[in-house]
Amino acid sequence: MYTLNATFRNLRTGASRVWLGGLAIALSVAFVVAGTLVAEASRARIVEPALSAPVGTTGVIVAESGRLPAAAAELGVAASDRTVVLFGPDGRSELAGERRVFLADGRAVRMVSGELPGGADEIALDSSAAGILGLGAGDSVPVRTEDGSVVVMRVSGTVVPRTGTTGVAATVAGMERLLGPGVDQVQLRGSAAETADAVAALGDAVRYTDLRGQQQQESAQAGRGLGVLGLLLSTLTVVCAVAGTFVIANTFYVVAAGRRREAALLRAVGATKSQVRRVFAVEALSLGTVASVIGVVAGASAGTLVGRFMGFHVAPDARLIVVGLVLGMVVTLAGTWGPVRGIAQVAPVAALGAAELTEVERPSQVRWALVLPLVIGAALAVQVPIVGAVIGGVLTFIALVVLGPILVPRIGRIVVRGRGPVAKLARANVVRYPKRSARTSVAVVLGVALATSVTALVTAAGNLAELMPESIVTVYAPTVTTDMEQVLSGLPGVDSVDPMGPSELRLNTSPALTDEVATEVAGQLPNWPGARLGTDADRAAEYSSAVAWITTSLGAVAAMSLIVGLLGVLNTVRLAALERRREFAVLRAIGMTRGQLVRLVVREAMGLAGIGVFLGLVLGAATIYGMLGMLSLLLIPLISWWLVASICVAVLVVAAVGAVFPARAAARVSPAYALADTTN
Amino acid sequence: MTPASQLVTTAEPVTTDPSHNQVAVSARSLSKTYGTGPTAVHALRSVNLDIERGRFSAIMGPSGSGKSTLLHLLAGLDTASAGSVRIDGQELGALGDDALTRLRRDRVGFVFQSFNLIPTLTAAENIRLPLDLAGRQPDRAWFDYVIASVGIADRLNHRPSELSGGQRQRVAVARALVTRPAVAFADEPTGNLDSVSGAEVLRLLRDAVTHAGQTVVMVTHDPAAAAHADRVVMLADGMIRHDLIAPGLDAIVAAVASGSASA
Ligand SMILES: Nc1ncnc2c1ncn2[C@@H]1O[C@H](COP(=O)(O)OP(=O)(O)O)[C@@H](O)[C@H]1O
Numbered sequence: 001m002y003t004l005n006a007t008f009r010n011l012r013t014g015a016s017r018v019w020l021g022g023l024a025i026a027l028s029v030a031f032v033v034a035g036t037l038v039a040e041a042s043r044a045r046i047v048e049p050a051l052s053a054p055v056g057t058t059g060v061i062v063a064e065s066g067r068l069p070a071a072a073a074e075l076g077v078a079a080s081d082r083t084v085v086l087f088g089p090d091g092r093s094e095l096a097g098e099r100r101v102f103l104a105d106g107r108a109v110r111m112v113s114g115e116l117p118g119g120a121d122e123i124a125l126d127s128s129a130a131g132i133l134g135l136g137a138g139d140s141v142p143v144r145t146e147d148g149s150v151v152v153m154r155v156s157g158t159v160v161p162r163t164g165t166t167g168v169a170a171t172v173a174g175m176e177r178l179l180g181p182g183v184d185q186v187q188l189r190g191s192a193a194e195t196a197d198a199v200a201a202l203g204d205a206v207r208y209t210d211l212r213g214q215q216q217q218e219s220a221q222a223g224r225g226l227g228v229l230g231l232l233l234s235t236l237t238v239v240c241a242v243a244g245t246f247v248i249a250n251t252f253y254v255v256a257a258g259r260r261r262e263a264a265l266l267r268a269v270g271a272t273k274s275q276v277r278r279v280f281a282v283e284a285l286s287l288g289t290v291a292s293v294i295g296v297v298a299g300a301s302a303g304t305l306v307g308r309f310m311g312f313h314v315a316p317d318a319r320l321i322v323v324g325l326v327l328g329m330v331v332t333l334a335g336t337w338g339p340v341r342g343i344a345q346v347a348p349v350a351a352l353g354a355a356e357l358t359e360v361e362r363p364s365q366v367r368w369a370l371v372l373p374l375v376i377g378a379a380l381a382v383q384v385p386i387v388g389a390v391i392g393g394v395l396t397f398i399a400l401v402v403l404g405p406i407l408v409p410r411i412g413r414i415v416v417r418g419r420g421p422v423a424k425l426a427r428a429n430v431v432r433y434p435k436r437s438a439r440t441s442v443a444v445v446l447g448v449a450l451a452t453s454v455t456a457l458v459t460a461a462g463n464l465a466e467l468m469p470e471s472i473v474t475v476y477a478p479t480v481t482t483d484m485e486q487v488l489s490g491l492p493g494v495d496s497v498d499p500m501g502p503s504e505l506r507l508n509t510s511p512a513l514t515d516e517v518a519t520e521v522a523g524q525l526p527n528w529p530g531a532r533l534g535t536d537a538d539r540a541a542e543y544s545s546a547v548a549w550i551t552t553s554l555g556a557v558a559a560m561s562l563i564v565g566l567l568g569v570l571n572t573v574r575l576a577a578l579e580r581r582r583e584f585a586v587l588r589a590i591g592m593t594r595g596q597l598v599r600l601v602v603r604e605a606m607g608l609a610g611i612g613v614f615l616g617l618v619l620g621a622a623t624i625y626g627m628l629g630m631l632s633l634l635l636i637p638l639i640s641w642w643l644v645a646s647i648c649v650a651v652l653v654v655a656a657v658g659a660v661f662p663a664r665a666a667a668r669v670s671p672a673y674a675l676a677d678t679t680n
Numbered sequence: 681m682t683p684a685s686q687l688v689t690t691a692e693p694v695t696t697d698p699s700h701n702q703v704a705v706s707a708r709s710l711s712k713t714y715g716t717g718p719t720a721v722h723a724l725r726s727v728n729l730d731i732e733r734g735r736f737s738a739i740m741g742p743s744g745s746g747k748s749t750l751l752h753l754l755a756g757l758d759t760a761s762a763g764s765v766r767i768d769g770q771e772l773g774a775l776g777d778d779a780l781t782r783l784r785r786d787r788v789g790f791v792f793q794s795f796n797l798i799p800t801l802t803a804a805e806n807i808r809l810p811l812d813l814a815g816r817q818p819d820r821a822w823f824d825y826v827i828a829s830v831g832i833a834d835r836l837n838h839r840p841s842e843l844s845g846g847q848r849q850r851v852a853v854a855r856a857l858v859t860r861p862a863v864a865f866a867d868e869p870t871g872n873l874d875s876v877s878g879a880e881v882l883r884l885l886r887d888a889v890t891h892a893g894q895t896v897v898m899v900t901h902d903p904a905a906a907a908h909a910d911r912v913v914m915l916a917d918g919m920i921r922h923d924l925i926a927p928g929l930d931a932i933v934a935a936v937a938s939g940s941a942s943a
Pocket residue numbers: 714715721722723741742743744745746747748749750
């Protein structure tokens with residue numbers, strides 16, 4: 001029993017072999033957690049105020065004439081469209097410059113921390129202003145009043161206002177202290193039920209807007225933003241999960257291959273399949289658990305740091321931690337299922353086989369047959385816009401994964417060039433285990449494909465700006481008021497009016513009526529000082545900032561995939577070097593210098609990365625074609641080949657430089673090891 | 681040569697065959713100790729040995745007697761604890777790793793017990809590999825002789841996995857000889873082969889010596905294999921116990937018996 005235990009121990013993979021695989025899981029989890037944190041924080045900044053119930057604010061009342069009744073002032077927080085100037089804590093430097101006072105005009109503040117202001121000496125700061133000034137609830141802040149004097153206010157808490165604005169909130173008394181009399185709006189606090197009576201008591205002196213109703217309308221509008229964000233986050237999650245899965249799968253396939261004889265030996269002396277399986281399964285699960293925890297911690301920390309740096313309020317919550325852990329375990333299970341099952345399938349008689357240098361793998365050509373329906377499916381899917389492109393992309397990707405092992409030998413011969421003995425051996429080794437090489441390349445394929453599509457998108461965006469929907473008329477004003485909204489939505493031909501920010505309204509019309517609506521709107525503009533119609537330039541700017549946001553996010557996902565992919569390449573090269581110790585010793589014995597051996601391993605790494613780059617370019621081109629259809633034919637000359645080429649070169653260089661470490665370790669093998677009687 | 685090893689050389693007789701004075705490999709006071717202190721293993725104890733050019737030498741001895749260690753040191757695969765090794769007159773101790781590698785590539789051949797062909801290369805590519813690594817063109821006539829001697833003209837483009845054990849080992853012999861080395865070392869070359877294939881491989885080595893003037897040193901357990909050799913050196917406890925010139929099978933068996941009796 002002792003010996004059997006010892007053999008079971010031998011069967012274990014050994015942390016030194018699998019840690020890079022674990023790192024890949026951890027990185028994938030970390031990327032998803034950090035990406036989600038930052039993305040959600042940016043959403044909180046951009047669309048959330050409209051989405052979530054405004055804490056402490058249920059509605060807004062506006063004085064119908066002049067001043068608010070005293071009773072109204074007691075009901076909530078004042079707001080104004082005038083500005084105050086905040087100073088740094090030293091009371092001298094104008095760190096934040098001019099900061100616009102929060103606009104209460106039908107828009108909500110969201111409390112981030114602390115309380116809404118309660119007294120005349122209290123002020124709630126915009127969270128980014130608070131961050132810049134280094135202030136939090138309880139601190140004091142000097143504020144320049146309208147008459148030029150400086151008063152010191154106590155910070156009651158921080159709030160998040162809407163897009164692009166920074167501001168402060170204060171009680172009516174506090175606001176009048178800063179700006180003088182004339183506050184005519186109050187954001188209500190307390191529940192709707194509490195305020196309803198009070199508002200009713202004020203009667204005709206005020207106009208009341210129920211924010212809840214408005215909120216529902218805004219939610220629908222924000223849902224569109226959420227759609228893009230959700231798509232990006234799912235892309236991030238799927239890409240990272242797939243990339244991580246293939247790296248960990250490769251790790252365990254290679255380790256299991258190296259432990260085949262021991263597993264067979266155990267089977268020969270009577271161990272059941274499940275006993276053999278358990279040894280590996282337990283290890284896979286422990287590795288997955290440790291890696292997931294590390295990934296969640298690293299991702300949450302990195303996401304918080306990056307988010308804070310970008311000026312967002314970031315708070316990892318329990319849900320995100322659970323998502324990260326589950327993702328890590330799913331990746332581990334998906335990746336290790338095959339190899340763990342495979343190791344137990346080994347025939348006991350394999351223990352008696354001769355110890356030979358590991359042989360060459362031949363994938364079945366049946367894979368061609370499997371690919372046909374996938375390609376047909378993809379071709380059909382892309383006929384449907386957007387969703388079809390996504391489905392088509394996924395199907396094409398699956399087809400590539402299935403075909404990979406058959407394509408690898410062909411591509412390997414293309415990407416590993418040269419005639420010398422080192423190039424020849426590297427080429428042979430890259431195509432030696434086509435399945436392994438294909439699995440290794442997956443994450444790189446995804447990264448390069450995404451990067452290619454993104455660069456094409458950037459180029460395409462410039463040319464497509466004219467294709468922006470014609471059915472929108474935009475109105476800009478220093479401050480958009482509910483008045484404006486009501487008037488504009490009453491115009492003939494206007495289907496709906498969406499407030500896009502504190503100073504922008506979007507009028508949806510049918511394309512045919514756009515010009516008429518624009519003329520009507522122009523007629524109304526003199527009523528609102530400073531208001532103007534959006535021009536083509538505005539539209540182009542808005543369009544390109546939206547494209548920039550999407551491409552930056554997709555670019556980040558591509559980069560993450562490439563990082564995991566490169567890690568996978570180095571992992572495979574390192575494992576292969578460990579596995580081929582004896583072969584390397586033979587090469588050293590019969591006359592390969594250390595330098596040649598280092599070059600061999602480095603070229604193999606570049607070969608594996610090269611396969612990924614090659615397939616990635618193919619998939620990228622296919623994706624562009626799928627997404628843009630015939631247009632892509634026109635766009636291909638516009639693809640930023642320079643950018644694509646730089647990315648590919650960078651991937652190859654990183655693979656080469658990273659491989660120097662495992663290569664040097666491999667080159668240290670003693671040539672005498674070639675004569676050793678053992679297999680490993 | 682250090683003064684110390686000169687001293688030892690004069691103190692102890694060198695085991696050499698006087699009829700051949702052209703030496704391919706020579707060892708002087710060669711020692712190898714694994715580990716230190718009380719657990720140290722003296723795998724080789726001050727061995728003096730000259731391997732003559734153009735002869736087939738066998739090294740025998742019980743398990744643990746130091747055969748593999750001697751082979752490693754003679755072939756420049758490992759460094760000695762004391763003493764010196766010369767191949768083709770070149771002192772190995774003076775060479776850095778790259779120079780030593782080049783020496784192995786150009787002047788030493790290896791045949792391993794478990795063949796050790798590179799699985800990704802065809803038989804022909806495996807045979808050419810030492811030349812390719814050196815960036816050298818083969819000597820046509822010699823190359824043709826080596827290829828012909830393997831006797832698998834129809835399978836030269838097959839991978840090792842498609843060859844039988846005997847075929848693989850013959851390819852390995854061709855690989856060892858292709859550079860026309862000063863010496864070819866074979867470590868139990870028949871250990872993994874059936875008797876028929878083993879005999880073919882031995883005949884190949886024998887022919888390389890007899891007809892092509894190659895120098896071969898073979899480690900073996902098998903007296904019948906050793907009987908193909910011109911000379912049999914027997915090790916015991918890291919020292920040379922017997923040195924037999926052209927012994928018959930009976931003499932070898934007798935020496936093996938005496939060796940194990942005294943061990
Ligand atoms: N790497 C090593 N470390 C420690 N001891 C070793 C090592 N290699 C060989 N030995 C010891 O040196 C002695 C000679 O071994 P070896 O040369 O392999 O003998 P043989 O090949 O004749 O069986 C043995 O006692 C062996 O245990």
